Amino acid sequence: MENVILLGLHDKFSLKTTRILYFVSAFIFLGTGIRNVITGNMQPFSLVLGLILIGCSFYQLFLAVTAFSKDSFFAPKIRLSKNTIEFKTGIFLQQPIEINWNDIQSIELKSYRIIFNLGNSSKELNYSTTYVISKSIKKGIIEYADTKGIQVL
Numbered sequence: 001m002e003n004v005i006l007l008g009l010h011d012k013f014s015l016k017t018t019r020i021l022y023f024v025s026a027f028i029f030l031g032t033g034i035r036n037v038i039t040g041n042m043q044p045f046s047l048v049l050g051l052i053l054i055g056c057s058f059y060q061l062f063l064a065v066t067a068f069s070k071d072s073f074f075a076p077k078i079r080l081s082k083n084t085i086e087f088k089t090g091i092f093l094q095q096p097i098e099i100n101w102n103d104i105q106s107i108e109l110k111s112y113r114i115i116f117n118l119g120n121s122s123k124e125l126n127y128s129t130t131y132v133i134s135k136s137i138k139k140g141i142i143e144y145a146d147t148k149g150i151q152v153l
Helices: 015-039 043-066 131-148
Strands: 003-006 077-080 084-088 097-100 106-110 113-117 122-126
Touching: 003 131, 015 043, 077 131, 097 122, 106 131, 113 131
Parallel strands: none
Antiparallel strands: 003 077, 077 084, 084 097, 106 113, 113 122
């Protein structure tokens, strides 16, 4: 059993709404950029502005496609599996941080922060997301910790 919880992009909208907004803004940037390049009313400035807008549209499109998919390497997410808990809080963070459930002695749940006590050390997860997603993260961690016999504070 595996549970993947997407964190989103640090906004207060639902994941579906945010993804739609990113697609819409990408197409608006693309259309405006193409119009600026084609019309070229203010020659060099219009061309540069058009190219910047087209570049921004591809970035927005990249975010819309990758940041909201549970299977994406780039998406900020928490993946709970029977052996590990893996978290990635940013899009461009190189590798997700992975903790083996067997290494965890106790877990402290705080407001938008989770502390994993690993015996002589601890790992802290700070995240920014909506209240609903935060509650589902904590609920998932509590469920997995109960099955593993890990104390949750």
